[in-house]
Amino acid sequence: MSTEKTPNTPYLLTAPGVLFFAALLGAPMIMTLLLSLHSYDFNLGVQSDWTFGNYAEVIGDPYFQKIFGRTFGLALWVTVICVAIGVPEAYVLSRLNPRWRSIFLLIVLGPLLISVVVRTLGWALFFGGSGILSMVSQALGFGDEPVSLMFTFTGMTIALVHVLVPFMVISVWASLQKIDPQSEDAAYSLGASKMTVLRRITLPQAMPGILSGSIIVFALTASAFATPAIIGGRRLKVVATAAYDEYLSTLNWPLGAAIAVLLLIANIAIIVSYNKLVERRFAKVFE
Amino acid sequence: MSFLKFDSLRKEFGDFVAVHDMSLSVERGEFISLLGPSGCGKTTTLQMVAGLLSPTSGKVILDGKDITNTPPNKRGLGIVFQSYALFPHMSALDNVAFGLEMRGVGKAERLERAHNALNQVKLGQFVDRFPKDMSGGQRQRVALARALVIEPPVLLLDEPLSNLDAKLREDMRIELRLLQQDLGVTTILVTHDQEEALSMSDRIVVMQQGDVSQVAAPLDLYERPLNSFVSDFVGKTNILQGKVTDKNVVSVNQIAVSVNTEAHVVGADVALSIRPEKFTMSSDNAGLPVRVKASIFMGASWLYSVESDMGELLVTQPNTGSAGFARGDSAYLAWEEGALTVFGGVQA
Ligand SMILES: Nc1ncnc2c1ncn2[C@@H]1O[C@H](COP(=O)(O)OP(=O)(O)OP(=O)(O)O)[C@@H](O)[C@H]1O
Numbered sequence: 052m053s054t055e056k057t058p059n060t061p062y063l064l065t066a067p068g069v070l071f072f073a074a075l076l077g078a079p080m081i082m083t084l085l086l087s088l089h090s091y092d093f094n095l096g097v098q099s100d101w102t103f104g105n106y107a108e109v110i111g112d113p114y115f116q117k118i119f120g121r122t123f124g125l126a127l128w129v130t131v132i133c134v135a136i137g138v139p140e141a142y143v144l145s146r147l148n149p150r151w152r153s154i155f156l157l158i159v160l161g162p163l164l165i166s167v168v169v170r171t172l173g174w175a176l177f178f179g180g181s182g183i184l185s186m187v188s189q190a191l192g193f194g195d196e197p198v199s200l201m202f203t204f205t206g207m208t209i210a211l212v213h214v215l216v217p218f219m220v221i222s223v224w225a226s227l228q229k230i231d232p233q234s235e236d237a238a239y240s241l242g243a244s245k246m247t248v249l250r251r252i253t254l255p256q257a258m259p260g261i262l263s264g265s266i267i268v269f270a271l272t273a274s275a276f277a278t279p280a281i282i283g284g285r286r287l288k289v290v291a292t293a294a295y296d297e298y299l300s301t302l303n304w305p306l307g308a309a310i311a312v313l314l315l316i317a318n319i320a321i322i323v324s325y326n327k328l329v330e331r332r333f334a335k336v337f338e
Numbered sequence: 339m340s341f342l343k344f345d346s347l348r349k350e351f352g353d354f355v356a357v358h359d360m361s362l363s364v365e366r367g368e369f370i371s372l373l374g375p376s377g378c379g380k381t382t383t384l385q386m387v388a389g390l391l392s393p394t395s396g397k398v399i400l401d402g403k404d405i406t407n408t409p410p411n412k413r414g415l416g417i418v419f420q421s422y423a424l425f426p427h428m429s430a431l432d433n434v435a436f437g438l439e440m441r442g443v444g445k446a447e448r449l450e451r452a453h454n455a456l457n458q459v460k461l462g463q464f465v466d467r468f469p470k471d472m473s474g475g476q477r478q479r480v481a482l483a484r485a486l487v488i489e490p491p492v493l494l495l496d497e498p499l500s501n502l503d504a505k506l507r508e509d510m511r512i513e514l515r516l517l518q519q520d521l522g523v524t525t526i527l528v529t530h531d532q533e534e535a536l537s538m539s540d541r542i543v544v545m546q547q548g549d550v551s552q553v554a555a556p557l558d559l560y561e562r563p564l565n566s567f568v569s570d571f572v573g574k575t576n577i578l579q580g581k582v583t584d585k586n587v588v589s590v591n592q593i594a595v596s597v598n599t600e601a602h603v604v605g606a607d608v609a610l611s612i613r614p615e616k617f618t619m620s621s622d623n624a625g626l627p628v629r630v631k632a633s634i635f636m637g638a639s640w641l642y643s644v645e646s647d648m649g650e651l652l653v654t655q656p657n658t659g660s661a662g663f664a665r666g667d668s669a670y671l672a673w674e675e676g677a678l679t680v681f682g683g684v685q686a
């Protein structure tokens with residue numbers, strides 16, 4: 052048997068995966084795209100014409116503009132808070148001794164083992180008007196009114212941060228693992244204080260992990276459905292829940308499809324330009 | 339008074355003793371090598387001097403001051419790590435300037451001094467390169483410049499040449515030694531390469547399992563090793579087991595060898611050590627008859643493995659331009675009595 056590689060081998064080997072994705076991901080996406088280009092009549096249903104009307108409607112309508120604004124604002128906030136919590140968490144984890152580290156890693160990643168819906172329902176119980184949060188704040192004398200974070204931006208942010216912070220931790224953790232600990236010793240011996248070492252040596256080297264973690268968290272928040280649906284509900288819609296409502300409540304499928312496509316495009320545009328920025332900044336330094 | 343002193347330095351990891359109470363005095367401007375096999379505690383010792391490990395007991399005294407509990411960022415020592423430990427997110431120039439920045443040197447001055455330091459290690463045209471775009475030798479020099487630019491009282495080098503290829507390593511040995519002498523900086527080099535230690539140091543500390551076996555100048559160490567471990571580790575040597583049969587006579591496999599035995603009683607088991615290059619090998623019928631088992635041309639010399647009644651011996655002879663002995667040839671070995679060293683007991 053010849054061991055020589057044929058140039059086709061890589062394509063043949065990836066073919067099953069490509070087919071799988073094309074059939075199960077590509078096809079529905081293309082169908083969604085096509086659907087979004089039809090108009091909808093409340094009496095006659097989906098028409099067979101071709102139009103950009105749905106897009107014009109979404110882009111022009113202040114109602115949808117607000118939803119898009121809220122979604123990306125939420126994504127930004129959640130990302131910023133995940134960085135603020137996840138980076139120190141990953142750093143502390145990387146400094147623990149191996150036995151404690153595996154225990155804490157399990158605690159950090161444990162939530163991933165529980166369904167998002169279950170976890171969010173937990174938050175809902177916690178946030179609700181007669182929930183623990185409300186009882187505690189009343190008991191502490193912060194006010195006599197029951198407090199509720201249900202259907203609030205803050206509530207959504209907290210619940211999403213809880214769901215997504217493990218992704219940030221894993222990503223930062225991976226890049227911290229790659230740092231040569233001697234480079235920190237070197238800075239230390241050159242006269243840097245421990246804080247300076249952290250700021251000037253460790254953090255910049257962990258940057259690729261922080262940046263890729265941010266992309267993951269941002270994208271997952273912008274397209275999150277379950278948590279905003281439960282905590283934000285109808286009162287505080289995000290793009291994903293708005294699209295869902297168009298499909299299932301209004302039954303205006305083409306408009307729902309247009310919203311979904313716009314979300315995808317916006318998400319891709321933001322992530323790609325962010326990535327470009329990052330690459331330009333760090334290409335010189337890291338392979 | 340000596341400049342840098344280790345006073346019974348000891349380091350334990352759990353119940354494993356990595357460095358046994360080690361004492362050493364280093365003079366100002368001296369180049370000291372810590373030499374020993376892997377795992378003997380060289381790096382541990384160096385890190386205690388650097389302050390990156392705290393000793394279990396004992397003291398480090400620098401210029402009369404006890405610095406045992408001074409943190410590394412207050413010691414001001416220059417360290418070149420085995421992995422170089424450059425900052426991957428900084429250019430060569432910024433790497434070198436970092437230590438000056440930490441000392442509050444102004445921007446213009448620190449860039450100029452960093453530039454000069456890089457020139458000194460012949461990297462003047464690579465100031466803007468990032469570590470990942472540099473060869474091992476260049477990285478090593480950046481690390482050296484980074485350590486030297488802060489004008490440290492002591493330079494600590496942890497196997498700085500071990501990642502370089504053989505040719506570059508030899509060049510760097512000379513460069514490093516010249517630089518060290520020009521600057522007059524007290525230097526401690528950690529190495530497991532005996533050639534490196536012999537060629538660069540003023541004195542060598544041979545370590546074995548956390549203990550100091552011998553401290554001596556290179557020539558003394560080579561010619562007068564204190565025990566067979568040192569003689570075997572530093573340079574090549576032949577170790578022969580024998581018995582003192584008479585005053586100044588040691589019998590090795592029933593062959594009487596004359597050697598000074600004044601430190602040993604008649605009847606004692608001893609080991610004889612003789613270096614391969616101390617033999618003269620010829621076809622004149624004089625001395626110990628041998629048969630050549632293997633003959634290897636090394637360029638500057640020939641290396642032979644020969645069989646004799648005393649056992650198998652390694653022999654090196656200078657290349658004089660004519661063909662050497664070939665495999666299977668018979669020859670005779672002669673040596674001077676002073677070339678033999680006697681160690682007590684049966685030692686490995
Ligand atoms: N943190 C540690 N915990 C436990 N044992 C250690 C630790 N660091 C080093 N040792 C042990 O101490 C001994 C000496 O280590 P050290 O790194 O000083 O060796 P070395 O002489 O520098 O060897 P090499 O030439 O391989 O670098 C080794 O046996 C090593 O296993």
Ligand SMILES: [Mg+2]
Binds near residue numbers: 380
């Ligand atoms: Mg070492």
